[in-house]
Amino acid sequence: MSEDALPSARPGHTRRTVPIWLKGMGPLLLLVVLVFLFLRFGPVGVFRQAFPPVEELTVERITLPRPGQMQVRVVNGGPEPVTIAQVTVDDAAWAHALNGGRTVGRLESRTITIPYPWVEGEPHTITLLTSTGTTFSGEVAVATQTPTADARYLSTFALLGVYAGVIPVFLGLLWLPFLRGIGQRWLDFFLSLTIGLLVFLGVDALAEALELAARVPGAFQGLSLVVLGTVGTLLVLMALGQWKGKTGAGGERSPMYVSMLIALGIGLHNLGEGLAIGSSYATGEIALGTFLVVGFLIHNTTEGLGIVAPIAHERPSLGHLVLLGALAGVPTVLGAWIGGFSYSPLWTTLFFAIGVGAIAQVVYELWRLFARRAEGGLARPLNVAGLLCGMLVMYATGLFVAG
């Protein structure tokens, strides 16, 4: 922002007494001064209550690094510092060590190491007792040793990501020749079906994000994170779309660009999915059985179809196709790796929210694509059927993986 960019309110007034940046900063500086004065001299006591402050601790993650040891990560998302006085495991006071002081400041976190002989396959409850006697609990649903980031773990999740993300997406891409052979009407049907898939995935991701937002420590405002992630991504992608991706005179998106967007949106969704899978696996909440992996395989194959539908009449190079598949599938692997050993509800919420925004953007692009076609757009019965089919397919294949 520069001064000459602004219309001058008083032309002829040339005396530059106050620089424009200072005018902009003025209120902020005053605010800083006032906050300081308030904290220094203000009647803070008026707002204090006689009873102990409301304490809030969030158990972010419990891991079982090895037999006989548990680790708990807690975050203070409340308004006041909280002092962790004692720890009980399954209603027994237990020895423990903290990686810092017992008083956890606002937005600070601690990792508590507990030498507790946990029992494979059984649930455990860890309770933190604060100095005021308030309790905060976390549960281990099914105790199993948390995998460490070794070669075996990384390869397991790479394999899982390949099966659940990469292979199905590439399989879906193989529909390209089929899509080439059918007429425009049926291609529109499959494009609508793609929109259906995406809407389903978007809602699914939003639901995940909102569910996780509840587990984000209060001060980090989970719900606001979801809104920020979703709307922010949507806006950034739209701005990027204005800047790039235009071909021809009408400002129409290139089909390849649309496909890339779809792949990106699905990829971000799969990143969140990978995070959730990795974390659940690591904390023993799910056992990745054959059934579940097959479920992901089927569920995600339809994603590949969605990616190639817009480029049915293009001649994409093999490199492009590989890029599309990788964009959509590989994030599953990355997500699973990250989720497995560094899971936090905060980041996973944000990733899911970003996925929602990206998917919303793709749906918007496809909608525009249809609007430009003369033949009735999405409201055509066949296209409506496609939309519904897309959602139904996702629902039906989702039965394999929903828990």
Next chain:
Amino acid sequence: MPDQESMGEYNNRSEPSESRTVGNEPASEAQTTAPLSRRQLLKAGALGAAALAAAGGALARPGRGAAQGRGDSASPDAHGGPAEHSSHETMMSVGDVEVKPGSFDPTAFLTHFDTGKVSRLPSGQTLREYQIVAMDREVEVAPGVFFPAWTFNGQVPGPTIRCTEGDRVRVKFINGGSHPHTIHFHGIHAANMDGSFEIIPAGGVFTYDFDAEPFGLHLYHCHSVPLKRHIHKGLYGVFIIDPKEGRPQAREMVMMMNGFDTNFDGENEIYAVNTVAHHYQKHPIPIGLGEQVRVYLVNITEFDLINSFHLHGNFFRLYRTGTRLDQYEFTDTVMLCQGERAVLEFAYKFPGKFLFHAHQSEFAELGWTGLFDVQGRSNV
């Protein structure tokens, strides 16, 4: 045990205590024989079966000197060392409740009896006068855990009132608390001395005046409503009426089984005898080999139906309510309902450390566990 330090960031008693170094011998045997059986060991410990004696001093070693709750740094325990030699010492509250001048010391409370100000009435009857003041006070029920208690004379349990059968007992009660309170003594007395209907408002004064009968082990507690809250907040104490002929010579101690619902959800988070979780486990009670010991055991635990006392390596003579001197049961475990009490007598045949604890494993593991340190030679 290098990484013990990581668990000991709480202040300890300022004076060096023997208990810091005691207690490793009994468990070391079990540890060396089978590192693989650690789980079984701990499981056994949870049932109170194995040598929990190791617990005594392991955690009560010198801390880092900084005040608790000030963000003093515990040494990071990157490798989770405590699990390496996990044993019963791990099943305990961490740290120790610092005893400052004027604060409650369970060790002192154990053997402290308030026999009142003694004088003789014109009739020749012995008069014992006491003063009890109700006051709101925060008490530390486990290291670093503060409970907003209502107390008699600033302590939970209140002072142990002791007299002899037939004495005239006069208790001046001053309610210095923020709520109406009373003192309801168990015993045989007039209706207006029962402390159940004459509620003393905050700032009020009342004198309870009655003859001590029958002899036995009784208790006193506040009888204001809501009763549950007035009791679990800490308004209770032990009331002993000795028989005229006295009881046989013994080392006497008072144990009031209590619990604390620190988060006010209707369940106890902390259990103990005499308020402080694991206190007598960290500071074992020394007794002599073959010495007669008498425990005045009272249960005031709120929320739970019963509480219990189990003695290791020994059996005791059990005198229910302490109202008879001749009839007893010979056992090692006694179960008491809330308000029920019993006199226990025993002497140890073998030296060493012996556990006593609630035989409800949960209570034991949440603080109601202690140790007797029997000192002397076994061949004497």
